[in-house]
Structures are given as structure tokens and as C-alpha cells.
Amino acid sequence: MSRIAYVNGQYVPHAQAMVGIEDRGFQFADGVYEVCEVRGGRLVDERRHMARLDRSLKELRMGHPMSPKALGLVMRETVRRNRVRDGIVYLQVTRGEMRRDFPFPPAGTRPSVIVTSRSHDTAKLEKQAAAGIAVVTVPDVRWQRVDIKSVALLPNVLAKQQAREQGAKEAWLVDGEGRITEGASSNAWIVTRDGVLVTRPLQTGILPGITRSVVVDLIAREGLGFEERPFTVEEAYAAREAFVTSASQLVMPVIQINGRPVGNGAPGLIASQLRRDYHSQAEFS
Ligand code: PDD
Numbered sequence: 001m002s003r004i005a006y007v008n009g010q011y012v013p014h015a016q017a018m019v020g021i022e023d024r025g026f027q028f029a030d031g032v033y034e035v036c037e038v039r040g041g042r043l044v045d046e047r048r049h050m051a052r053l054d055r056s057l058k059e060l061r062m063g064h065p066m067s068p069k070a071l072g073l074v075m076r077e078t079v080r081r082n083r084v085r086d087g088i089v090y091l092q093v094t095r096g097e098m099r100r101d102f103p104f105p106p107a108g109t110r111p112s113v114i115v116t117s118r119s120h121d122t123a124k125l126e127k128q129a130a131a132g133i134a135v136v137t138v139p140d141v142r143w144q145r146v147d148i149k150s151v152a153l154l155p156n157v158l159a160k161q162q163a164r165e166q167g168a169k170e171a172w173l174v175d176g177e178g179r180i181t182e183g184a185s186s187n188a189w190i191v192t193r194d195g196v197l198v199t200r201p202l203q204t205g206i207l208p209g210i211t212r213s214v215v216v217d218l219i220a221r222e223g224l225g226f227e228e229r230p231f232t233v234e235e236a237y238a239a240r241e242a243f244v245t246s247a248s249q250l251v252m253p254v255i256q257i258n259g260r261p262v263g264n265g266a267p268g269l270i271a272s273q274l275r276r277d278y279h280s281q282a283e284f285s
Pocket of ligand 1: 035187211
């Protein structure tokens with residue numbers, strides 16, 4: 001079965017799914033995106049993802065390509081046409097196609113919208129969660145507006161490749177003061193020796209992760225100790241547990257940082273518990 005993409009109003013096989021060579025997403029990374037989890041054929045936390053998309057568009061002074069409701073329908077239809085039960089749906093909106101010129105194209109230029117969906121290898125993901133992942137630290141060289149979920153991801157790509165070449169699954173980005181900002185495609189967390197969950201605050205050089213926000217709610221519900229503050233690489237080395245959160249990995253235990261074991265070198269109890277409970281706090285639609 002060939003995969004089907006939504007491209008500017010049409011559902012087409014990937015081989016025929018095209019945007020123009022002068023699309024601003026292609027030439028300037030002038031676009032935004034969302035990745036939403038699909039579980040049991042339903043979207044997870046669609047409302048929060050749509051709210052973040054809305055914010056990203058506003059921050060970049062981009063128009064809405066269509067109503068959030070219509071976008072939701074397109075995402076669901078793309079999921080359905082690809083027969084995805086458990087996986088992700090990817091949505092990208094760019095400022096459209098126009099003769100290459102840095103300032104915005106004329107008002108009325110149609111934004112480009114693409115939606116794709118693909119299944120997870122659920123068994124592989126669960127195996128990974130049971131084993132835990134390794135991370136390596138990499139200097140954070142990104143721009144200052146990483147709170148916007150833009151498709152300008154070159155530093156993330158380079159960091160992730162470095163991680164892969166060092167045998168790790170994720171790169172943890174480190175700011176000028178030796179503090180971890182976030183992962184190349186996830187938010188970063190530790191659990192201190194005293195059992196307190198720590199993650200970097202919003203508005204301090206991180207993407208406001210949707211999975212992060214659901215985990216924050218879950219922590220409050222469970223009455224766990226929680227501090228929103230930056231933490232250093234040294235602190236992470238000394239942590240009892242570490243984990244990352246993202247729509248594609250959910251809560252993923254980290255067992256090694258730069259080759260050093262975290263805690264006893266096995267996935268932590270709290271991280272594993274949060275992973276198990278995650279969907280009881282998430283919203284399905
Ligand atoms: N990445 N930080 C960065 C830099 C990210 O790219 C992501 C998501 C997150 C976690 O956000 P959320 O919980 O909303 O997925 C944090 C997605 C999954 C990606 O680019 O594939």
C-alpha cells in the first residue's frame with residue numbers, strides 16, 4: 001500500500017506529493033510544524049497541538065491556512081487513509097510559494113499545507129523504553145526563538161547525527177552556562193536523589209513540549225515533587241533518573257549520559273511509571 005499525503009487540498013500518493021521549488025519552506029525554512037501522536041487510530045492531545053500551532057503561526061506573522069477544525073479533519077483523514085493505528089501524524093504549514101525574495105510574499109499568497117502519517121514500530125519502541133536510551137551532550141547553537149516550532153531544524157539535525165555517531169539516541173543541548181536546555185527533538189528531565197522531578201522552565205530557550213505539559217499535569221495529579229528550573233550537566237550525572245518527553249517517544253528513560261550511567265544504569269521507577277500512566281492524562285480525539 002502506498003503512503004498517502006495531504007498536499008494543498010489533495011490526497012495523493014507520496015510519489016506524486018509535491019510542493020514547488022520556490023516554496024518558502026524549502027528555500028528559507030519559513031514554516032512551522034506539529035507532530036501529534038496517533039493511538040488506536042485517534043489523535044492524542046490535538047487541542048494542545050493546535051493551540052501551539054496557532055501560537056507558532058502568530059509569532060511568525062503567518063496566516064491560518066484553514067480553521068483548526070478543518071485541519072483536524074485533514075489530519076484524521078490522512079491517518080485513516082494510511083491505516084495508522086499507532087504512530088504519528090505530521091503537519092507542516094509554510095508561507096507558501098513565491099519568486100525567491102527575503103521579505104514576506106504579497107498578502108493573499110496561499111500557505112502550503114502538507115500532512116503525512118506513519119505507523120510506529122510499537123514493539124521496538126517498547127523495547128527501547130524497557131532498556132532505556134543513551135544521550136550525549138552537544139552545545140546548543142540554535143537561535144533565540146526555539147519556542148516557535150519552526151521547520152528550521154539544522155542545529156537539531158547536526159546534534160542528532162552526532163549523537164547517532166556516538167552510539168546515542170538523543171543529543172542533550174547545553175547552554176553557555178553548562179545547563180541543559182532540551183533534547184534535539186525532546187524535552188529533558190531528571191529526577192534528583194531526593195526524588196524531585198526537574199525540567200527547564202518555559203521561556204528559557206526550550207520548545208513548550210506538549211508531552212512535557214501533560215507530564216506536568218500528571219505529576220501534579222500524582223502529587224510528586226516537581227521543580228521547574230534549569231539543571232546542569234553535572235547535576236544530570238548525579239541524578240537518580242533521567243528521561244526525555246516527546247510526542248513520538250512519550251516518556252523515554254535515559255540510562256546513560258556521555259557514557260556515564262544514570263542512577264543504577266537501568267530505567268528509573270518514576271520515568272517508567274510516568275510512561276505507563278501517560279495516556280490516562282492525555283486527551284483523545
Ligand atoms: N519533536 N523539543 C524539541 C526541540 C522538539 O523538536 C520536540 C518535538 C520536543 C517535544 O515536544 P512535544 O512533546 O510537543 O512532541 C521538544 C518532534 C516530535 C519532532 O520534531 O519530531
